[in-house]
Amino acid sequence: MKGIMRFSVLAVLTAVLVLAGCGGGSQQATTGEPETIHIALTAPITGDWSEYGVNFRRSVEMGIDYLNANGGVLGRQLRLSVGDTGGSPQEAATLAQRWTSDPTIVAQIGSFSSSEAMAAQPIFDSEGMVQLSPTASHTGFAPGSEWSFGIVGTQAAEGPFMANFAYNDLGLRRIAVLHLNNDWGIDTARHFSDAFTRLGGEIVRTEFYFDGERDFTAVLTRLAATNADGFFMASFFNDGAAIARQKERIGWDVAFLGPSSLYSPQLIELGGTAVDGLKTNVSFFGDDPDPRIQAYVSEFQQRFNARPNFHAALAYDAIILLADAIERAGSTDRQAIRDALAQTRDFPGLTGSITFTPAGDAVKEYRRLWVNSGRFEIWEG
Amino acid sequence: MSSDVILEMKKARRTFGGLVAVNDVDMQIQRGSIHAIIGPNGAGKTTFFNGITGIIPVVSGSILFEGTEIQQTATHTICRLGIARTFQNIRLFPYLSVLDNVKIGTHSLYCGFVLAALLRSPKYRREEREITEFCMSLLEKTGLADKADLYARNLPYGDQRKLEIVRALASKPKMLLLDEPAAGMNNTETAGLEHFIRSLKDEAYTIAIIEHDMKLVMSIADVISVLDHGEKIAEGTAREIQNNQRVIEAYLGKQGAA
Amino acid sequence: MLAQQIINGITQGSLFALLAISFAIVYGTLRLVNFATGSLYMIGAYTSFYVVRHVSSNLFVSLAIAAVVGFVMGLILERLAFKSLRGVSRIASLICTIGFSLFLNELAAVVFGRETRVMPSVHTGTAFRIAGTNIIWLQVIMILVAAVIVIGLQLLLFKTKMGLSIRAVSLDYKTAGLMGINVDRTISFAFGLASACAGVAGVLAAFYYNSVFPVMGTLPGLKSFSAAVFGGLTSIPGAILGGYLLGVIENLAVQVISSGYRDIVGFIILVVFLLVRPRGLLGRKIPM
Numbered sequence: 036m037k038g039i040m041r042f043s044v045l046a047v048l049t050a051v052l053v054l055a056g057c058g059g060g061s062q063q064a065t066t067g068e069p070e071t072i073h074i075a076l077t078a079p080i081t082g083d084w085s086e087y088g089v090n091f092r093r094s095v096e097m098g099i100d101y102l103n104a105n106g107g108v109l110g111r112q113l114r115l116s117v118g119d120t121g122g123s124p125q126e127a128a129t130l131a132q133r134w135t136s137d138p139t140i141v142a143q144i145g146s147f148s149s150s151e152a153m154a155a156q157p158i159f160d161s162e163g164m165v166q167l168s169p170t171a172s173h174t175g176f177a178p179g180s181e182w183s184f185g186i187v188g189t190q191a192a193e194g195p196f197m198a199n200f201a202y203n204d205l206g207l208r209r210i211a212v213l214h215l216n217n218d219w220g221i222d223t224a225r226h227f228s229d230a231f232t233r234l235g236g237e238i239v240r241t242e243f244y245f246d247g248e249r250d251f252t253a254v255l256t257r258l259a260a261t262n263a264d265g266f267f268m269a270s271f272f273n274d275g276a277a278i279a280r281q282k283e284r285i286g287w288d289v290a291f292l293g294p295s296s297l298y299s300p301q302l303i304e305l306g307g308t309a310v311d312g313l314k315t316n317v318s319f320f321g322d323d324p325d326p327r328i329q330a331y332v333s334e335f336q337q338r339f340n341a342r343p344n345f346h347a348a349l350a351y352d353a354i355i356l357l358a359d360a361i362e363r364a365g366s367t368d369r370q371a372i373r374d375a376l377a378q379t380r381d382f383p384g385l386t387g388s389i390t391f392t393p394a395g396d397a398v399k400e401y402r403r404l405w406v407n408s409g410r411f412e413i414w415e416g
Numbered sequence: 417m418s419s420d421v422i423l424e425m426k427k428a429r430r431t432f433g434g435l436v437a438v439n440d441v442d443m444q445i446q447r448g449s450i451h452a453i454i455g456p457n458g459a460g461k462t463t464f465f466n467g468i469t470g471i472i473p474v475v476s477g478s479i480l481f482e483g484t485e486i487q488q489t490a491t492h493t494i495c496r497l498g499i500a501r502t503f504q505n506i507r508l509f510p511y512l513s514v515l516d517n518v519k520i521g522t523h524s525l526y527c528g529f530v531l532a533a534l535l536r537s538p539k540y541r542r543e544e545r546e547i548t549e550f551c552m553s554l555l556e557k558t559g560l561a562d563k564a565d566l567y568a569r570n571l572p573y574g575d576q577r578k579l580e581i582v583r584a585l586a587s588k589p590k591m592l593l594l595d596e597p598a599a600g601m602n603n604t605e606t607a608g609l610e611h612f613i614r615s616l617k618d619e620a621y622t623i624a625i626i627e628h629d630m631k632l633v634m635s636i637a638d639v640i641s642v643l644d645h646g647e648k649i650a651e652g653t654a655r656e657i658q659n660n661q662r663v664i665e666a667y668l669g670k671q672g673a674a
Numbered sequence: 675m676l677a678q679q680i681i682n683g684i685t686q687g688s689l690f691a692l693l694a695i696s697f698a699i700v701y702g703t704l705r706l707v708n709f710a711t712g713s714l715y716m717i718g719a720y721t722s723f724y725v726v727r728h729v730s731s732n733l734f735v736s737l738a739i740a741a742v743v744g745f746v747m748g749l750i751l752e753r754l755a756f757k758s759l760r761g762v763s764r765i766a767s768l769i770c771t772i773g774f775s776l777f778l779n780e781l782a783a784v785v786f787g788r789e790t791r792v793m794p795s796v797h798t799g800t801a802f803r804i805a806g807t808n809i810i811w812l813q814v815i816m817i818l819v820a821a822v823i824v825i826g827l828q829l830l831l832f833k834t835k836m837g838l839s840i841r842a843v844s845l846d847y848k849t850a851g852l853m854g855i856n857v858d859r860t861i862s863f864a865f866g867l868a869s870a871c872a873g874v875a876g877v878l879a880a881f882y883y884n885s886v887f888p889v890m891g892t893l894p895g896l897k898s899f900s901a902a903v904f905g906g907l908t909s910i911p912g913a914i915l916g917g918y919l920l921g922v923i924e925n926l927a928v929q930v931i932s933s934g935y936r937d938i939v940g941f942i943i944l945v946v947f948l949l950v951r952p953r954g955l956l957g958r959k960i961p962m
Binding site for chain 3: 085086213216242243244245247248249250252253254256257260273276277280281284285286301304305307
Binding site: 469495496503510512519523587 | 845850854856
């Protein structure tokens, strides 16, 4: 009896470990007639990035429903297969194998992180299939293969934009930098710092932190001891909110700013009044009066009872852009779609006009944004 | 000696793999007696004690303590029923004070609730004071009172043996099992021990004792049981045992007896 | 500036100290490293999140409820993971704590959601200033709560029967059983006590960092294990010393070396002590 008890406890725990270890690679396919055009979506539907992955799926499904209701593409209906990476680059690569070996699939959207996208890249490259990532912003991603395209824009463009914002609009000269210590954070801090230095400003100190850190008081205390007149944090909104609160707590009163990853309603929820005055930028702003954006926001809210964020809008742009490229190619041939996509000029996306550089990166337009009394607003100077 | 049986064993058996350490032993211990269990090394004496106290339960047979079957009872419950023991190799808590060691022994007597302790209720404080006074009185009786605050490991050997007995007494047992209490003692210490054990008998404790010091055993035991290879080969008074042929064989071997 | 870093370190050290005590109590009684300690801290933090929403925003109400929840969680964990595995092998129980930790983290992710949830700011007014350094009431409260728990534990261990039982069990549980101590219940109680400490630390962290999220306990759990080894795994005074020293050393490392070395410091201490002085600063055979 006792033995059975022990065994079952172990068995349950093993099961938990196994479940926790792998995100699963479930595939959800909507069946369609042979006439359909079959597109794949790779996204972290489960795991730590599931909020983003779920928004990807929502937006892409919304886009396909819209296109199908308006006559489809090349007169044919679109259908979608969704693969879940669980946030794992290995799973992203496995899914790439599956998509490229399925002759009905013409192109792929995804995945969320640069790490996932870059792990899958060699497979799309050697098999010849479009890999259109809404959000991969690593400067190494799009140039890595002629089949890879990124539409979020890279830090190579956003960094100089923020540096200009800091130097010319805010009049800052000496900036202290704190960044998340991963590929993205290092890249972001580097591009900002390089551009700011080129403008004539000075980076007085750069510090970093590891993912999962919650106590920033020590590093902020150190940065506060410099003579900086500004503070740049390359963080996501949850870290950013904690940093802002602890910055306030130690009484470091200095202008602060960061990349568009900080733009989320959650930043204000988590940061409270401590994030007031934060400067950032955005290429999609939910409160933009533009009727196309308002139509998208209200339909999204109606369907999913949630407000779309920047990442959701990028995924919507990705599916509409891909449909546009297929239409322009006049064929569902994988090579023809790639060539048409590469030719994209001034595509009117929700996240701004999209034109691909020869490397396959989109050149984004950025707008200055700040937090004013608990709300994000366009910064008017 | 009263004829009232406090502990009765029926066909108690304990095996370790193929080895039979206690082989279907029957035994009765009279209330208020000093009952010695002797036998050559490896005869199964300590296993016998372990069976009574539930550390290593018997595999078959029954053990009745005051009419209650205890062969499958948890050690701490057996302790609460009124059986306390000492150990062949001293098992004091070396890094607790002498007084704390004795207090541990009182554990089965009081049920102090933690909440009461934290709130320091009057009842709790009274109980706490009673425990300390009782334990100190035991230490005074045995001459250990002035060492109450030392770590047990810092006591001389003879005192450690004594402290084990005091700790066993702290649970106010009806029956005391002493496992080689005189081991390692010099003559003076053994004489003191003999005196102490006699005084316990006068206080109406039942005492079962395992001992190799035959002089001590013969002088204090009312009944002696002899174990050899897990079997009880003889039982009786000191005189009867001294003249028992099987006992002599067991101790000296057949040639020696011949 | 050094003063500010030391204050930061002491505040953070209070959290490490409470968690290190939790490790020390479990290791002291069971000779087992409970790697689920960080998850119990997380459960404490989420408890306060819901207490603040539905019961009271008072910090002390959260502390009391989380201590009770932590205690009960500890009893459950002990029953599921250790009682059933006691006597199998130390490694089985150790792995079981890791499994239980993952289980709790994933369960929290499913039940509470993976996103960071926000806690209200309380007691953030300036209490006093030392050497130009702002000290807020919350920091004072955290240090005081840690002190009260430490003193309470010492009283419990050295002035009560249950404390004596715990010390006896930690020295020799077989003999303790023969003395009439209910060893199982004593171990469960000690485990509950340790878990309550972790839960209290979680509440303080939730208020101090204004946020709760499912994996919040992982890093503090590992670091305070280092702190416990640093101080001596069996010693509560050692755990306290280790916790505060680690907090201060970490914060000073950021000031003197670089922020990147912050997390490494704790683990360097762990490795060095395991190699050179495995019994830690104050580790002795004397229990607790």
